[in-house]
Amino acid sequence: MLYFFGEDDMRPEDQLIGRRREKLAKLREMGVEPYPYRFQATHTSREVKDEFDALSSARDPVSLAGRIMSIREHGKTCFSHIQDGEGRIQIYIRRDVVGNEAFSAFKLLDIGDIIGVRGTVFRTRTGEITVEVRSFQVLCKSLRPLPVVKEKVEGDKRIIYDPFTDKEQRYRQRYVDLIVNPDVREVFRRRTEIIRVLREFLDERGFLEVETPVLQPVYGGASARPFVTHHNALDMDLYLRISNELYLKRLIVGGFEKVYEFSKDFRNEGMDRLHNPEFTLLEAYQAYADYHDIMDLTEDMLSHAAEEVLGTTKLVYQGTEVDLTPPWRRIRMLEALEEEVGVDPRELSDEALRKLCLSHGLDVDGGMGRGKMVDKLFDEVVKPQLVQPTFVVDYPVETSPLAKRHRDDPELVERFELFVSGMEIANAFSELNDPEDQMRRFQEQMRLRERGDEEAQVLDRDFIRALEYGMPPTGGLGIGVDRLVMLFTDMPSIRDVILFPHMRPE
RNA sequence: GGGCCCGUAGCUCAGUCGGUAGAGCAGCGGCCUUUUAAGCCGUUGGUCGCAGGUUCGAUUCCUGCCGGGCUCACCA
Numbered sequence: 001m002l003y004f005f006g007e008d009d010m011r012p013e014d015q016l017i018g019r020r021r022e023k024l025a026k027l028r029e030m031g032v033e034p035y036p037y038r039f040q041a042t043h044t045s046r047e048v049k050d051e052f053d054a055l056s057s058a059r060d061p062v063s064l065a066g067r068i069m070s071i072r073e074h075g076k077t078c079f080s081h082i083q084d085g086e087g088r089i090q091i092y093i094r095r096d097v098v099g100n101e102a103f104s105a106f107k108l109l110d111i112g113d114i115i116g117v118r119g120t121v122f123r124t125r126t127g128e129i130t131v132e133v134r135s136f137q138v139l140c141k142s143l144r145p146l147p148v149v150k151e152k153v154e155g156d157k158r159i160i161y162d163p164f165t166d167k168e169q170r171y172r173q174r175y176v177d178l179i180v181n182p183d184v185r186e187v188f189r190r191r192t193e194i195i196r197v198l199r200e201f202l203d204e205r206g207f208l209e210v211e212t213p214v215l216q217p218v219y220g221g222a223s224a225r226p227f228v229t230h231h232n233a234l235d236m237d238l239y240l241r242i243s244n245e246l247y248l249k250r251l252i253v254g255g256f257e258k259v260y261e262f263s264k265d266f267r268n269e270g271m272d273r274l275h276n277p278e279f280t281l282l283e284a285y286q287a288y289a290d291y292h293d294i295m296d297l298t299e300d301m302l303s304h305a306a307e308e309v310l311g312t313t314k315l316v317y318q319g320t321e322v323d324l325t326p327p328w329r330r331i332r333m334l335e336a337l338e339e340e341v342g343v344d345p346r347e348l349s350d351e352a353l354r355k356l357c358l359s360h361g362l363d364v365d366g367g368m369g370r371g372k373m374v375d376k377l378f379d380e381v382v383k384p385q386l387v388q389p390t391f392v393v394d395y396p397v398e399t400s401p402l403a404k405r406h407r408d409d410p411e412l413v414e415r416f417e418l419f420v421s422g423m424e425i426a427n428a429f430s431e432l433n434d435p436e437d438q439m440r441r442f443q444e445q446m447r448l449r450e451r452g453d454e455e456a457q458v459l460d461r462d463f464i465r466a467l468e469y470g471m472p473p474t475g476g477l478g479i480g481v482d483r484l485v486m487l488f489t490d491m492p493s494i495r496d497v498i499l500f501p502h503m504r505p506e
Numbered sequence: 507g508g509g510c511c512c513g514u515a516g517c518u519c520a521g522u523c524g525g526u527a528g529a530g531c532a533g534c535g536g537c538c539u540u541u542u543a544a545g546c547c548g549u550u551g552g553u554c555g556c557a558g559g560u561u562c563g564a565u566u567c568c569u570g571c572c573g574g575g576c577u578c579a580c581c582a
Contacts, residue, residue: 012551013516016533074545075538094539111532125540147517148532150543161543162518162531168574169517180517224582269581270507279582363579379582417582424582455581480582504573 016145023108024141032105034141039116041065045082045089048121052129055121062131063118064089065139067179068111070150078106079130082115087182091117092124093133102135112142112179149180171501190309191485191497195262197308198282198479201301207258207284212247214240214264220463221245221402223455224267227277240266245402245476246463248285249431252474253466260284262481273493274423277502280481289475290430291414295391298418298426298477299326302389302484309488317421317487320387324420328389333378334412336392340381345374346411369448371398386419401441401457403429425484428477435467 010018027034043062048055055062066082066089076095081088095103109115119133150161163181164170170177170184177184199209217236219226221243231238244263251259266278286293306313306324313324338344341360345353353373357364362376374396386392393416394406403413414430432438442464448456485497495501 015551016516019533070542072541072544073538074541077539077541079541079544081542090542092540096539122540124542126542128540128542130540145516145532149517150531152543159543164517166513166517166574168513171574222582267582270579272577272581275581427582478582483582506573 013145017143020110020141020143020145023110024143027105027108027138027141030101030105032138034138036137036139039063039065039137039139041116044086045084046086048089048131049087049129052121052123056123059120061118061120061134063116064131065116066114067142068109068113068115070148071109071111073107076103082117083179090124090128090130091119091133092122092130093136098133098135105138106136109138110142110145111148112144112146113138114140114142147176147180167495168503171495172503172506174499187485187489187491187497188499190489193309194305194485194488195481197305198301198481199262201304202258202260202284205258205297207260207286208256210248210251210256210259210261212241212244212251212261212263216241218458218460218462219243220457220460222265222267223399223457225269225454227266227268242267243281243478244283245478246460248283249471249474249476250463250466252285252287252431253469253471257287257472258285271502273495274483276482276494276498279494279498282479282481283477284479285431285474285476287472287474290473291393291416291428291475294428294475294477295330295393295416297475298391298428298479299328302418302425302479305484306488315488315490317490318492320421322388322421322487324389328391328418330391330393330416332394333392333396334374334394336382337374337378340385341377345370345377369398369453371396372453375399383419383424384422387421389418389420391416391418398444400429401445402432402438404432404434405437420487423483423487424480425487426477426479428475431471431474431476433467433471433473435464438467439464 024034041064043051043064045064045066048062048064064082064084066084068080069083069088070081072079078093080091080093082091093103093106098106115136116139117131117133117136119131119135122130122132124130147162147164149163152159152161164177203209215229215231215238217238219239219242222245224242226239226242228237228239230236241263242265244261244265248259248261261283263281263283264278265281268277269275271277286297303313303324303326306315315322315324334344334346341356345356348356350370353370354364357373357377360377360380362380364373364376382392394412395403395415397405397411397413400413400415403415406412406414416428417424418426432441442457442459445457446459449458482494482497485491486494489497491497
């Protein structure tokens with residue numbers, strides 16, 4: 001029990017909390033309930049500002065609720081800002097208006113407390129729209145001190161003083177980040193908006209949104225190591241999905257011709273500014289389409305999203321202008337590579353290819369297949385150059401076991417990846433629907449696995465069985481939603497667009 | 507996992523070439539009836555991330571550990 005200790009024994013933070021507990025007790029003594037059940041607001045802060053002219057001339061009372069973000073006591077009056085879901089608004093409270101008792105109660109409030117106020121709207125001498133409080137109600141007493149971020153507006157510039165910047169605390173205590181950093185709230189609003197627009201786009205084109213298993217007995221659809229979990233009743237291991245691709249294609253077999261899912265996927269790998277162990281992938285499949293159709297779809301969808309969410313297809317990412325206005329550049333993977341290194345990797349022996357990789361500082365081990373080496377080389381020399389939206393098409397068959405062979409070249413597959421600002425944003429292909437070729441590809445993956453490639457894909461017999469019933473020619477698409485949000489919000493790290501990014505335990 | 511950097515008051519940061527620390531904001535006590543980074547006067551608050559080592563003495567130097575950031579590697 002805290003009460004049994006003197007202040008001398010308390011941690012300084014507990015002293016601050018103790019002060020607030022004392023105020024809480026005083027409020028209760030005054031008959032104020034600090035945690036009531038509801039409050040009926042008539043307006044939001046934004047509505048009060050938008051409707052200021054009508055509200056102020058009619059002297060109509062408004063009521064609104066929010067969190068106290070600043071307090072400026074001024075003798076027998078007090079100015080304060082409260083923050084609701086849409087912004088901040090100043091309130092002005094006078095002892096001669098609310099009465100002695102209410103004014104004393106108000107003085108027991110702290111930054112961080114949540115109140116409801118009722119009053120009339122006016123403009124202060126300095127021009128700020130303000131609610132003159134007639135009455136107020138405590139809606140929640142807060143016990144823990146909030147970082148106090150001050151802000152000065154000079155013309156159109158906002159100068160922030162003592163911003164709450166500690167990344168660890170911001171990610172661990174995102175609620176605090178959201179309270180004190182309005183820009184962070186804006187990022188996540190925009191994230192939701194982006195997802196809404198993508199969903200709308202697909203719905204309008206007749207795609208069916210579906211849900212597929214997160215817990216899978218056989219994981220597949222991507223090259224990655226999975227998280228393993230255990231089902232007690234069945235006494236069996238299950239995997240958290242690394243992709244939902246194989247399930248969505250089963251649905252195409254089943255006769256749905258256009259399906260999509262916003263899929264939270266899990267990959268048991270390292271994390272950096274582009275990778276979080278759990279992330280959101282939008283996958284979409286369209287029957288009777290090939291990767292050219294999917295390229296057009298992707299271009300339409302993402303430029304449309306930019307137009308809807310940003311109001312333009314030109315954006316700035318980390319200081320560089322990116323123009324998403326279609327059409328986007330399309331280049332062949334091996335040609336792009338040849339342009340950078342001066343030789344078509346297919347003309348090189350395994351050994352020469354390995355040497356080329358080494359000369360670019362790449363760490364290639366003996367067991368690594370040609371496909372993987374080409375992939376790494378591409379990532380190293382080409383990918384960083386792809387700032388403007390670019391479709392890279394036609395990949396080597398080895399690294400794409402679920403894609404259909406290229407109609408003109410059996411060593412390639414009909415696959416594209418979309419790069420923007422050096423980031424891979426989308427991955428798509430003409431889906432492999434030949435069950436026998438699919439079986440051979442799985443077997444090749446198994447061989448890679450036996451040679452130690454832990455990311456090689458595993459054989460999914462039921463998926464083969466499904467293909468044996470027949471899947472129409474199909475185009476499939478995966479879009480990294482988190483990265484798309486990074487691009488649209490100009491955020492440098494994936495952790496800035498995931499509300500609760502993965503952290504080590506405190 | 508490698509490299510570099512960081513961890514000092516609730517928040518943002520100084521500082522100590524080794525002698526156990528300081529500011530602003532927040533808090534607390536005053537004054538102030540249109541302020542706005544409100545102001546003015548006064549004031550509380552710290553096992554300087556943790557554990558060892560060196561030393562008469564460590565927050566400062568060294569080592570290890572924990573947590574974080576950036577980066578490379580791994581990886582979509």
